[in-house]
Amino acid sequence: xxxxxxxxxxxxxxxxxxxxxxxxxxxxxxxxxxxxxxxxxxxxxxxxxxxxxxxxxxxxxxxxxxxx
Amino acid sequence: xxxxxxxxxxxxxxxxxxxxxxxxxxxxxxxxxxxxxxxxxxxxxxxxxxxxxxxxxxxxxxxxxxxxxxxxxxxxxxxxxxxxxxxxxxxxxxxxxxxxxxxxxxxxxxxxxxxxxxxxxxxxxxxxxxxxxxxxxxxxxxxxxxxxxxxxxxxxxxxxxxxxxxxxxxxxxxxx
Numbered sequence: 616x617x618x619x620x621x622x623x624x625x626x627x628x629x630x631x632x633x634x635x636x637x638x639x640x641x642x643x644x645x646x647x648x649x650x651x652x653x654x655x656x657x658x659x660x661x662x663x664x665x666x667x668x669x670x671x672x673x674x675x676x677x678x679x680x681x682x683x
Numbered sequence: 684x685x686x687x688x689x690x691x692x693x694x695x696x697x698x699x700x701x702x703x704x705x706x707x708x709x710x711x712x713x714x715x716x717x718x719x720x721x722x723x724x725x726x727x728x729x730x731x732x733x734x735x736x737x738x739x740x741x742x743x744x745x746x747x748x749x750x751x752x753x754x755x756x757x758x759x760x761x762x763x764x765x766x767x768x769x770x771x772x773x774x775x776x777x778x779x780x781x782x783x784x785x786x787x788x789x790x791x792x793x794x795x796x797x798x799x800x801x802x803x804x805x806x807x808x809x810x811x812x813x814x815x816x817x818x819x820x821x822x823x824x825x826x827x828x829x830x831x832x833x834x835x836x837x838x839x840x841x842x843x844x845x846x847x848x849x850x851x852x853x854x855x856x857x858x859x
Contacts, residue, residue, distance in 0.1 A: 622702070654747030654790065655702060657709045664741035665689055666756055669787060677709075680790050681747045 625652035625679040632677040642674055654680030689741055689756045691786050692763055692778040696753055700772035701745045704753045708766045712738045715765075738762045746789040754786055796824055796846035804853040805831065810844060816852065817842075 623632035626640040627647040632655065639646055657677050661667045672678060696704045716737045739758035746754065751774075755763045760778055767773055799805065803819045817831035820841055827846045832839055 622706075655705060655745045656790065657705055657743040658741075659709070659712055659743070660739075660741040663689065663739075663758070664756055665783065666742050666744065666786065666790065670791065680744075 621650060621652070623652075623677065624648040624650050625682045627682060630679045630682050632679055642676060649682060651683045652679035652681060653683075656680060687758065689758060690760065691754060691756055691781045691783055692760065693752045693754050693781050694763070694767055694776070694778060695774045696751055697772045697774055698751045701750055701753050704767075704770055704772050705743045705745050707770055707772075708740070708743055708753070708755075711766050712740055736761075738766050740766055744786065744790060746786075749789070754781060756786075794827075794846070795849065795851070796822065796827055796829070798851050799829060799846065799849070800855070802855040803851060804834070804855075805829070805849040806852050807831070807833075807844065807848055808850050809848040812842065812844070817849070822846075 622635075624635055624637075625632050625648065626643060626645050627649055628645040629640060629643040630652075631640055631642040632652070633640060633648070640648075655677060656666065656670065656672070658664055658667045658672050658675050661673055661675055667673075670678075694704070719735055719737050722735070739762045740755055741758070742756040744754040744756070746752070755766075757763050763778060764776070767776060799819055799822055801819050801821060805817055805819060807813055807815050807817060812833060815833050815835050817833045820830040820832050822829050828843050829846050829849060830841050830843050831849070832841055
């Protein structure tokens with residue numbers, strides 16, 4: 616079976632997952648990205664989500680859990 | 684409206700498809716809730732307001748290393764059932780309850796450096812000294828490195844390695 620590539624790249628600063636073609640992180644404005652990430656949290660409602668609060672996420676979106 | 688405490692549930696998926704399921708559910712929640720809002724605006728009848736409730740999932744989690752489980756943080760189980768209905772990558776629609784602490788442990792593992800103290804015995808898991816045991820001589824939490832003395836070495840040569848290279852084996856009792 617062919618190995619599927621990861622659909623996103625992760626921002627090194629805020630861990631946000633963005634499209635592979637994006638040049639600037641829409642969350643923090645950083646330009647440093649990595650393909651080496653693991654785990655994902657999709658925050659839909661950051662005010663209600665206790666996990667988002669614990670992770671310090673304030674904006675809805677997709678984030679990596681581990682970035683190396 | 685006051686919110687209750689969120690519930691945490693896991694759903695089993697086909698191996699390697701957890702991220703796909705998470706993305707499908709994300710799209711569903713967005714489109715369902717947007718449609719419902721539009722419906723409520725155009726025909727604000729009581730029927731729609733009472734019977735059709737938005738999907739109240741707060742976050743969707745795929746933990747590092749796990750390829751067959753998706754975790755949900757939601758207001759109620761009904762929201763999760765609504766969101767995962769008929770997704771072909773889901774193996775079982777049964778919701779497995781998960782404690783918040785357990786989920787936190789999975790998504791935010793404690794850094795190794797915080798668990799290591801001077802005089803602890805650690806195993807080196809990466810680099811040229813892999814597989815050897817060593818005693819911790821000093822811990823630099825700012826640089827995230829530890830200085831070790833390898834137990835198996837004939838001469839006592841201190842080496843400095845990144846904290847990620849070691850795994851705690853034995854704790855020394857403080858004050859001994």
